[in-house]
Amino acid sequence: xxxxxxxxxxxxxxxFASCSKxxxxxxxxxxxxxxxxxxxxxxxxxxxxxxxxxxxxxxADSKLQRVNTIGIExxxxxxxxxxxxxxxxxxxxYEAFAGAKLTGGVKFNTASNVVFGKGAxxxxxxxxxxxxxTTEISSxxxxxxxxxxxxTFGKVGIISNGAFHxxxxxxxxxxxGSGVKQIGEAAFAxxxxxxxxxxxxxxxKIDDLVFGxxxxxxSITIDxxxxxxxxxxxxxxxxxxxIPNIYVxxxxxxxxxxxxxWSTYAAKIHPKP
Numbered sequence: 001x002x003x004x005x006x007x008x009x010x011x012x013x014x015x016f017a018s019c020s021k022x023x024x025x026x027x028x029x030x031x032x033x034x035x036x037x038x039x040x041x042x043x044x045x046x047x048x049x050x051x052x053x054x055x056x057x058x059x060a061d062s063k064l065q066r067v068n069t070i071g072i073e074x075x076x077x078x079x080x081x082x083x084x085x086x087x088x089x090x091x092x093x094y095e096a097f098a099g100a101k102l103t104g105g106v107k108f109n110t111a112s113n114v115v116f117g118k119g120a121x122x123x124x125x126x127x128x129x130x131x132x133x134t135t136e137i138s139s140x141x142x143x144x145x146x147x148x149x150x151x152t153f154g155k156v157g158i159i160s161n162g163a164f165h166x167x168x169x170x171x172x173x174x175x176x177g178s179g180v181k182q183i184g185e186a187a188f189a190x191x192x193x194x195x196x197x198x199x200x201x202x203x204x205k206i207d208d209l210v211f212g213x214x215x216x217x218x219s220i221t222i223d224x225x226x227x228x229x230x231x232x233x234x235x236x237x238x239x240x241x242x243i244p245n246i247y248v249x250x251x252x253x254x255x256x257x258x259x260x261x262w263s264t265y266a267a268k269i270h271p272k273p
Contacts, residue, residue: 027062029060029061030061030062030063031053031056031061031063031064032050033063034049034050035048035049035050035053036048036049036050036064037049038063038067039071042063042066042067043066043067043068043069044067044068044069044070044071045058045064045067045069045070045071045074046071046074047071047074048074048075048078048080051078051079052079053079053080054079054080054081054082054101054104055080055081055082055083055104056080056082056083056084057083057084058083058084058085058086059084059085059086059087060084064086065086065087065088066086066088067086067088067089068086068088068089068090068091069089069090069091069092069093070085070089070091070092070093070096070097071093071096072093072094072095072096072117073093073094073095073096073098074093074096075096075097075100076095076096076097076098076099076100077098077099077100078097078100078101079100079101080100080101080102081101081102081103081104082102082103082104082105082106082107083102083106083107084106084107085106085107085108085109086109087109087112089108089109089112089114090112090113090114090115091114091115091116091117092114092115092116092117092120093117093120094117094118094119094120095117095118095119095120095122096117096120096121097120097121097124097126098119098120098121098122098123098124099122099123099124100121100124100125100126101124101125102121102124102125102126102127103125103126103127103147105126105127105128105129106126106129107130108130108131108132109132110130110131110132110133110154111132111133112132112133113132113133113134113135114132114133114134115134115135115136116134116136116137116138116141117138118138118139118140118141119138119139119140119141119143120138120141121141121142121145122140122141122142122143122144122145123143123144123145124142124145125145125146125147126142126145126147126148127147127148127149127150127169128148128149128150128151128152129142129148129150129151129152130152130154131151131152131153131154131156132154133154133155133156134154134155134156134157135156135157135158136156136157136158136159136160137156137158137159137160137163138160138163139160139161139162139163139184140161140162140163140165141160141163141164142163142164142167143162143163143164143165143166143167144165144166144167145164145167146166146167146168146169147169148164148167148169148170149169149170149171150170151164151170151173153174153175153177153178153180154178155178155179156178156179156180157179157180157181157182158180158181158182158183158184159175159180159182159183159184159187160184160187161184161185161186161187161207162184162185162186162187162189163184163187163188164187164188164191165186165187165188165189165190165191166189166190166191167188167191167194168190168191168192168193169193170188170191170193170194171193171194171195171196172194172195172196172197172198173188173194173196173197173198174196174197174198175197175198175199175200175203176198176199176200176223177200178200178202179200179202180199180200180202180203181202181203181204181205182203182204182205182206182207183199183203183205183206183207183210184207184210185207185208185209185210185231185232186207186208186209186210186212187207187210188210188211188214189209189210189211189212189213189214189236190212190213190214191211191214192213192214192215192216193216194211194214194216194217195216195217195218195219196217196218196219196220196221197211197217197219197220197221198220198221198223199220199221199222199223199224199228200223200224201223201224201225202224203222203224203228204224204228204229205228205229205231206228206229206230206231206234207231207232207234208231208232208233208234208236209232209233209234209236210234211234211235211238211244212233212234212235212236212237212238213236213237213238214235214238215237215238215242217235217238217242217244218244218245219244219245219246219247220244220245220246220247221247221248221272222246222247222248223249223272224248224249224252225249225251225252226252226255227248227252227255227256227259227261227262229261230261230262233264235265243265243268244268245268245270246262246265246268246269246270247270247271247272247273248269248270248271248272249271249272250271250272253269253270253271256269257269
């Protein structure tokens with residue numbers, strides 16, 4: 001009987017030791033806690049403090065994978081070249097990544113629905129991004145991201161003022177399938193090499209200066225049957241000869257040409273090829 005009890009106790013100790021070792025192995029690749037600051041419940045990353053780390057996989061870290069909010073200016077000016085966000089991410093705060101490198105890109109769980117603060121990636125060196133679902137691409141979110149070449153849009157309701165202002169490497173904007181309804185003032189203004197834009201059937205309103213000073217713009221294709229409301233001159237800063245071709249559904253060409261605002265560009269409005 002004593003022998004059986006001893007054997008059972010020994011097995012329990014071995015099992016506990018094995019579990020402890022397994023837990024240690026699970027956490028051995030965790031980011032040092034000194035590299036960041038979390039709030040009291042561990043759900044908000046308040047500040048990233050390591051200036052030498054260049055890559056970060058938050059989803060692979062036992063603590064950082066729980067984070068649902070990136071705080072205000074948390075990674076501002078950081079040397080990170082790439083980051084994988086946790087699947088739990090819900091919000092990125094004001095200028096959280098402003099001025100950060102991010103040349104290797106950022107990775108979202110594209111099934112997530114994320115809220116973005118103003119200027120979240122302002123003036124960063126990001127080159128490409130695949131966005132998750134979001135109600136709104138915030139104002140100045142990618143403004144002055146001079147290296148941004150490619151954006152893949154998820155579902156989005158509003159693109160706010162100046163969201164992509166002065167993205168000097170952006171050549172095409174394809175919003176088909178995004179469900180966007182409103183594009184804010186100067187959202188794509190001063191994108192000097194932007195050549196093609198595709199807008200979905202869902203678009204209802206396009207604000208002033210949206211494509212202002214986009215001097216390389218060649219064509220805009222709009223799937224909306226009803227002319228979206230224009231609040232001003234969407235091609236401000238372009239000469240008459242620089243106004244791009246505007247392609248709309250064939251059955252809507254006359255509606256666009258007769259519209260009080262779109263009629264300004266009547267000579268450039270054509271049926272979609």
